[in-house]
Amino acid sequence: MHMVNALVIRRNTQLAKTQKALRAAQYVRMSTDLQRYSIQNQAAAIAAYAQQRNLTIVRTYVDEGRSGVRINGRAGLIELIEDVQSGNADFDHVLVYDVSRWGRFQDVDESAHYEFVCKRSGVKVAYCAEQFDNDGSLLSSIVKNIKRVMAAEYSRELGVKVHAGHCRIAGLGYRVGGPLTFGLYREMVDEKQRSKGRLAKGECKALKTDRVRLRPGSEEEVAVVRWIFQQFVVERKTNIDIARKLNRANIANQHGRPWTDIMVHAILKNENYVGNLVYNRTSRRLGQKLTRNPHHIWIRNTAAVEPIVDRNLFARAQKIMAERYVVLSEDDMLRRLRLTLARKGKLSDGIIRNTAGLPSTQSYVKHFGSIRKAYALIGYKASRDCAWYDARQHWSDVLSSLAARVAEELRSDLGIQVDITDGPSLSLSRRRKIRFQVVRQLAKRGAKHAAQWRVHRPKPDDEVLVIPRLNAPNVEIQDYVLVAASGCPRYLTLSDSSLARHRAVRVETVDELIAEIKARFILANHVAPTKPTLKNKRRKRDRPKTRNGRARR
Known part of the structure; x- marks a missing residue:
């Protein structure tokens, strides 16, 4: 980044009005943190382009380790668009290395939209490494649109290849991404299955030939996992009861935080504890919505992890959880509501919520339009006003x-x-x-x-x-x-x-x-917040006062 910043004129630099037309901003982006020299290479090409056309780079917008598939998360491009739209831009050129650095948007119209926003505000976007000038001519418009399509297709094809590679690696019994649950840790191994150490949170493997396997955690963590299954299956405790007992015993989860019923449920559903490694249950292609995949395309390896929970105990836990979710007809829903009214003598949101085997209030609203209509179908008129549910x-x-x-x-x-x-x-x-x-x-x-x-x-x-x-x-x-x-x-x-x-x-x-x-x-x-001046703090006389606290040479 030193070379990028060295080519930038600071905001408080005053230039003549005649030179304003020669002021430019540069936008640089790299997709992953492994492309450590990508930013510098782009900046060097942009600097050469600016020198040939007598442009002065006065501003830099950077997105490091950000995908170009969508604008979300790209703070540099978002700030650039905001400055242009708000009229705060003190430049009228934006220099980008090529069309793909501007973005690999799957909808090419989105890429064109952000460029049009700049053009509408009088800011021209130039692609420095492309073989065409972005001058609005017929040829440049055709080539630019083709380049946008090629950039989007590259991301799509790359996503397909990466997903296929992950499925193959998961089928061999290796770990491919995803958060870990309690009682497991990741171990990095080489191509000959020799251990290269334990991976801490946030760490990843170093070489492409390395792989990651799941291993059981400490004896204390394994004992806690087995205790959770024992409490759920044998003692018939609920997820909330198990979480409360763990918190009362001052046992933290894998993140060092208190337990919740959702965390307990995640452990009870995790097949890693019986030695299975399951992949491709869900997918999110190119920033789209998360989708649940059908069972027949799941990737399952049944001997990838050393089991720490008995398979029979795990199967009983799955059966108990499956029996909790029952599909009821509307007639059966009303019948259960009528039986609850006969036992309790009245109905309310709290009674419905705390009655075992009774659907939630939201389920009745979804099926019958409102809770009042459900009450009317069983001949009950609530003393409390239910208009809020209807509204x-x-x-x-x-x-x-x-x-x-x-x-x-x-x-x-x-x-x-x-x-x-x-x-x-x-x-x-x-x-x-x-x-x-x-x-x-x-x-x-x-x-x-x-x-x-x-x-x-x-x-x-x-x-x-x-x-x-x-x-x-x-x-x-x-x-x-x-x-x-x-x-x-x-x-x-x-x-x-x-x-x-x-x-x-x-x-x-x-x-x-x-x-x-x-x-x-x-x-x-x-309005930027100001720091309070500390009293009784003397400034050294032999050190000049600068904005960053260090002497400029």
Whole structure:
């Protein structure tokens, strides 16, 4: 990277206006960390191209170890597009080594879109190592499109070859990627099966001829795994009960964290403990959605790992878990709900959730449209208002519409790239997230008590929570509250008097809400935090003060 940065003029460098047309930015990318010289080679070719055309490289955007199949995760390209769209770019040329470094997008129109964004803002994209000039002529347009197709096809063919190679290696009994569960570790072996040491977390094999095998962990870890199967099969304990016992005994999982029921379930389903190595159960091709593959294309080796759990015990565990998931007809669902009503005398979400053999409330809503309709089919009228279950789809549509409007305002006014995800939430560049969540007003415990709203924050990576608060009947939006999610507890109770304590801002209308969101992101982008000056700290007189604390020579 030293050669890349050496060719860059810093932001505070003042150039004459007549030279602005000669200012350029360079974008360099390498796909894997093993291509250690790729960035330098690209920078050298770009520097030669810039010198021939009297261009001055003033900015560098880098993506190291990032695939070009999609833009997600490519912070350098995302920042480049943001600077161009926002008008902050102080250059009018972008130099790229070739078409494939710009991206190997499977949809060539996506690659063309990002180039068009630059062109629309007056920034020309030039491919330095290509045999054509990107001047918009008929020949260059045809060749450029062919190059894009070739780049996409290269990634597709490479993905097919890599997947076939992984299947072959897994069929021989070697480990191919994927996280490890408790009680196992990875061992690197050479082509003659001689051990080359244990691989720690994050480490990988050094040579292409090396392979990775799974080995049982320590005696203590193996004993814990066997104890889990014994508790589940013989003692008939649930996953939650097993996790609680492990946590009470201060036994950490493979990550050094407390156990959960999902972690226990992963151990009970893992065939590695009986010596089997299974591969290709799921696949994700070229950044697409994760898909579950049919059983007949799974790769299974039955003697790849030293077994630590008896096969009969493992088979009994699989049978118990399989019997828990039963496909019921709608008539059978109503019959079980009617029997529960006869035993309990009433029905509620808690009763349905805690009754063994009864489907969840969500299952009844999915099959019958609402929990109230399911109650009506068995002749039961709940004392509690069930309108909230019926209105969930309505409020989901309201939040989706609100998220779409906020996203459009951020794109058009601030030039921020925004993706709408499930939740709904907005995923912004630089890993920022805005989550929208409507909350009901809790029933007042008395006339003197203030109105309260209960908020559940499901994911810890949100930056801002946008909370529409409903009025007392819970049929209309009363106001909107913005909360900085960092440092907030998972469950949050909001009242008018607690807003300041939670660093929350209340607004009345959607326009005020959008203005507040814009102000927050403008402030975050343009105001850098300052470090407090330490008192009683003397500066050495013989060392000149520089930005990075070291003397420049």
